[in-house]
Amino acid sequence: MFVAGIGTAVPPRRYTQAECWDAVRGARQFSALAPQSQALLRRLLLNEANGIGSRHLALEALDDAFEIEPDKLHARFERHAPALAEAAARTALRDADLSPRDIDAVVISTCTGYLCPGLSSYVGERLGLRKDVVGLDLVGQGCGAALPNLAAAHGLMAGGSARVALSICVEVCSAAFYIDDDPGVLVSACLFGDGAGALVLTAEPRVGRRQVEWRAGWSSHEPAHRDALRFEQRGGLLRNVLTPQVPALAARQAAALLERAEMRERITTWIWHAGGQKVLERLRDELRLEACDVERSARVLSEYGNLSSPFVYFVLELALREQAPSGSWWMSSFGAGFSCHGALLAVA
Secondary structure (H helix, E strand, O other), X not given: OEEEEEEEEOOOOEEEHHHHHHHHHOOHHHHOOOHHHHHHHHHHHHOHHHOOOEEEOOOOOHHHHHOOOHHHHHHHHHHHHHHHHHHHHHHHHHHHOOOHHHOOEEEEEEOOOOOOOOHHHHHHHHHOOOOOOXXXXXXXXXXXXXXXXXXXXXXXHHOOOOOEEEEEEEEOHHHHOOOOOOHXXXXXXXXXXXXXXXXXXXXXXXXXXXXXXXXXEEEEEOHHHHHHEEEEEEOOEEEEEEOOOHHHHHHHHHHHHHHHHOOHHHEEEEEEOOOOHHHHHHHHHHHOOOHHHOHHHHHHHHHHOEOOOOHHHHHHHXXXXXXXXXXXXXXXEEEOOOEXXXXXXXXX
8 A cells, every 4th residue: 555645734723822821811711710720721831841832723713712512512523624634635636646536435534523424425525536435434543543544444455445545534623622620621722733634545656756655554552541541521522531641651552562563773764643742752762762753743743733633644744745764664643542553654
């Protein structure tokens, strides 16, 4: 399986963390927070050491983030998720010099909203995909979803169900934003951004373009740590459970997965999901990485925040645009479960 095209998309409105702080301290919910929660928000949004400078959010104005009725949050997802997924897919198709009619299968991952029929129906209609396209909707995998998505596409190709596939990850994290005295909820509201990433995948390499081949994938799941990072439903709202143990869990699982793959010494380029600045720091410590090994992930984090499942597609796009060295590339994502995934890409 080869990556023939790549595309990303974000909402048009970009907000700095300082702007987010100004908005949240003016919200009526802010005065109801405990003093330590108010201090946490200030620290998260104004401390540059957190690694995030700005985020793109599907909000007409930041005040919309404090409208937390379930119907309004669902409407935000329903409006923006198909549009972002379509935009990323069209960019990827242009990059691959292919048309929507060439697509045999579409695999879409999300965790920030629910539609039935799934996003594959809405995106297929918007793109004008053929009626016989295989559509798969993957939900519940959180930030780590991109690599299971690619593994599913690879399975479709290996089984002969598709020669050309679309892999799409899209998250409207602002459809799960609100503030209360739960530190995990507050961290999430200050960390995540909205966006989508898409890859056009082909069974054969495309002539005249850089070859990016999926060689193998690995996964690890630790249900015993499920409560460290997951969504729960409370009062009709998606509520992100995010604990301080996440950076250590992510680093430990990422290191173990890389050891299983026996690829550590061969990697020329690293494509890391960045759950946050602390995650990148723990990855560096655990895997003995240099700053340059996580630099692209840090840049994406700074500009967009934690995009959840599309994040690694943004980093991959950046590495390809900057002509990162050919050879063995390692892509890794992790998230709810607690789960971790790794993939070996051969890039020429």
